[in-house]
Amino acid sequence: MKDFLSLSIANLLNEYIFVYDFLDSYDLKLKDDELSKSFREFFDSLDEDKLEEKGLSIDLLKEQFVNFMNAMTADADTIEELESITIVGGVNKYGEPENVELTIRKGEVICIVGPTGSGKSRLLADIEWLAQKDTPTRRQILINGKVPDKKRRFSIDHKMVAQLSQNMNFVMDLTVEEFVRMHAESRLIENADEKVSAIIDEANKLAGEQFQANTPVTSLSGGQSRALMIADTAILSRSPIILIDEIENAGIDRKKALELLVKEEKIVLMATHDPILALMGDRRLVIKNGGISKIIEVSEEERQHLPYLQALDEKLVSLRNQIRNGEILNE
Amino acid sequence: MKFITISGPPSSGKTSVILKVIESYKLQNQRCGVVKFDCLLTEDDKLYETKGIPVKKGLSGGLCPDHYFVSNVEACVEWGIELGLDLLISESAGLCNRCSPHIRGVTAVCVIDNLSGVNTPKKIGPMLKFADIVVITKGDIVSQAEREVFASRVKVVNPRAVIMHVNGITGQGAFELATVLNDTEDIDTLKGKQLRFSMPAALCSYCLGETRIGDAYQMGNVKKMDF
Ligand SMILES: Nc1nc2c(ncn2[C@@H]2O[C@H](COP(=O)(O)OP(=O)(O)OP(=O)(O)O)[C@@H](O)[C@H]2O)c(=O)[nH]1
Ligand SMILES: Nc1ncnc2c1ncn2[C@@H]1O[C@H](COP(=O)(O)OP(=O)(O)OP(=O)(O)O)[C@@H](O)[C@H]1O
Ligand SMILES: [Mg+2]
Ligand SMILES: [Mg+2]
Ligand SMILES: [Zn+2]
Ligand SMILES: [Zn+2]
Numbered sequence: 001m002k003d004f005l006s007l008s009i010a011n012l013l014n015e016y017i018f019v020y021d022f023l024d025s026y027d028l029k030l031k032d033d034e035l036s037k038s039f040r041e042f043f044d045s046l047d048e049d050k051l052e053e054k055g056l057s058i059d060l061l062k063e064q065f066v067n068f069m070n071a072m073t074a075d076a077d078t079i080e081e082l083e084s085i086t087i088v089g090g091v092n093k094y095g096e097p098e099n100v101e102l103t104i105r106k107g108e109v110i111c112i113v114g115p116t117g118s119g120k121s122r123l124l125a126d127i128e129w130l131a132q133k134d135t136p137t138r139r140q141i142l143i144n145g146k147v148p149d150k151k152r153r154f155s156i157d158h159k160m161v162a163q164l165s166q167n168m169n170f171v172m173d174l175t176v177e178e179f180v181r182m183h184a185e186s187r188l189i190e191n192a193d194e195k196v197s198a199i200i201d202e203a204n205k206l207a208g209e210q211f212q213a214n215t216p217v218t219s220l221s222g223g224q225s226r227a228l229m230i231a232d233t234a235i236l237s238r239s240p241i242i243l244i245d246e247i248e249n250a251g252i253d254r255k256k257a258l259e260l261l262v263k264e265e266k267i268v269l270m271a272t273h274d275p276i277l278a279l280m281g282d283r284r285l286v287i288k289n290g291g292i293s294k295i296i297e298v299s300e301e302e303r304q305h306l307p308y309l310q311a312l313d314e315k316l317v318s319l320r321n322q323i324r325n326g327e328i329l330n331e
Numbered sequence: 332m333k334f335i336t337i338s339g340p341p342s343s344g345k346t347s348v349i350l351k352v353i354e355s356y357k358l359q360n361q362r363c364g365v366v367k368f369d370c371l372l373t374e375d376d377k378l379y380e381t382k383g384i385p386v387k388k389g390l391s392g393g394l395c396p397d398h399y400f401v402s403n404v405e406a407c408v409e410w411g412i413e414l415g416l417d418l419l420i421s422e423s424a425g426l427c428n429r430c431s432p433h434i435r436g437v438t439a440v441c442v443i444d445n446l447s448g449v450n451t452p453k454k455i456g457p458m459l460k461f462a463d464i465v466v467i468t469k470g471d472i473v474s475q476a477e478r479e480v481f482a483s484r485v486k487v488v489n490p491r492a493v494i495m496h497v498n499g500i501t502g503q504g505a506f507e508l509a510t511v512l513n514d515t516e517d518i519d520t521l522k523g524k525q526l527r528f529s530m531p532a533a534l535c536s537y538c539l540g541e542t543r544i545g546d547a548y549q550m551g552n553v554k555k556m557d558f
Contacts (some may be wrong), residue, residue: 025487064460067490124502167378171448225474
């Protein structure tokens with residue numbers, strides 16, 4: 001472990017950009033001639049009375065700084081990349097064993113189906129929480145075939161699941177580019193520019209109507225917001241699993257959206273009863289009474305229904321558009 | 332009895348989260364109670380009552396609610412023990428970002444919501460910086476990107492905390508939070524325990540920098556709750 005109090009401030013700022021966040025959050029300002037000092041010297045030079053007004057002291061600051069640096073540098077690299085997850089069955093609501101051991105690999109698309117209250121959300125929560133027989137279902141989740149490192153449960157940098165929810169609101173008032181850039185920067189990655197333009201490109205391929213980098217996110221249509229979020233999550237989110245709660249039909253190419261997520265090596269879990277999406281997946285998990293009761297591999301035979309379903313879907317979309325445009329329905 | 336302090340900006344979802352966590356405990360036949368601290372008015376006590384949860388409310392009036400909190404928390408713990416609770420939770424709305432109700436040796440939770448804006452974590456101060464667990468709510472109404480940015484902003488303010496996402500309406504994440512809270516040690520009294528962070532100048536002994544809890548240390552303008 002490094003002695004962060006003794007190293008020069010300039011070096012630390014260079015190596016760890018988050019040192020600025022520490023300074024910001026304690027409202028500390030550095031003068032240029034202080035950069036060659038160490039943080040110990042800098043803290044010692046502060047006015048103890050002024051710190052006391054903020055409830056701080058020199059010792060407390062030093063302690064907080066060391067804690068901060070240790071915690072920020074401890075994480076990341078020690079946790080291994082995810083290749084697969086395995087769900088080891090537990091029991092259903094009646095205490096009957098599930099008898100499954102299911103391994104899902106990067107790039108697979110899985111649909112989760114079952115009536116309301118059957119336990120779909122609980123299964124997803126078990127995966128997100130990396131359940132270790134400590135949830136009501138007694139399921140166990142393995143990563144790369146092994147019991148996961150305890151740290152992974154709480155690491156926000158290794159959050160298992162990113163969620164694309166039904167309502168897609170933006171509360172920030174930024175342009176598309178600023179918005180995506182802020183996300184990229186929060187991840188402290190290096191090629192931010194590249195990622196930002198890739199995301200805007202991909203989003204425009206998914207959205208029916210095009211938008212610009214300087215469009216404010218708050219003025220995107222429902223379909224455009226969805227497209228932007230899917231592209232952003234595919235390319236920038238660190239979470240290996242993407243959970244989709246029904247992709248609505250509204251103005252987005254669902255097939256391309258899934259292809260993008262698969263290309264980015266995500267595991268896609270969809271809670272959906274839409275037959276088109278179900279057939280685009282690799283497998284369906286049928287949930288009943290709180291347990292996985294069946295695993296259906298989508299067969300080529302079943303997939304043959306896809307063109308028919310897509311034609312139906314297009315028909316419905318065109319009828320909807322006629323209504324929207326104030327026309328009279330005519331075949 | 333286990334004791335946990337939960338604080339957070341007004342309307343961040345504290346009560347919603349507490350209710351969901353208690354539901355989870357009830358399934359394990361654990362008895363839970365709540366003390367709610369606020370400034371002028373709160374309806375939270377009625378919410379807890381309708382769910383059959385024993386509750387006490389303390390209104391600080393003109394005092395900083397956190398100062399009022401520390402003058403009364405010891406009696407609250409005695410009350411909880413007398414009722415035979417397994418878990419007592421204190422809910423306080425951190426109205427002044429300068430104070431924090433967190434006590435050394437008592438699990439401290441800060442609840443903040445995704446809607447409050449990405450710069451809020453930096454502004455919140457000790458209530459967030461000194462928390463063991465940070466619960467982020469209202470993830471359902473923002474995008475995945477905003478959730479990730481917000482969580483990373485929380486992390487740079489308090490990298491040692493366990494950061495959890497809980498939905499106060501559906502309860503998603505509440506079972507997991509309850510599991511983490513269950514690791515809290517039992518206590519019999521708060522006497523002699525210390526605040527994690529001293530409170531600013533005002534009128535009572537705690538305003539003057541006192542951090543020890545107990546009647547012997549309270550002087551000046553101290554307001555007491557009715558039990
Ligand atoms: N959409 C959404 N709303 C939430 C969530 N959590 C809480 N709310 C709503 O936010 C509002 C405030 O929640 P409360 O639980 O009363 O917040 P509080 O922090 O206890 O508020 P005070 O005690 O008054 O400071 C309520 O209308 C809740 O229904 C959440 O995860 N998602
Ligand atoms: N194996 C199980 N053992 C005990 N309880 C379970 C089990 N599986 C699910 N539950 C509980 O059943 C309830 C309903 O499950 P859940 O919310 O996951 O259903 P759902 O399929 O997502 O429903 P909806 O379609 O309405 O969203 C939850 O309280 C969940 O914790
Ligand atoms: Mg559900
Ligand atoms: Mg409340
Ligand atoms: Zn205060
Ligand atoms: Zn005081």
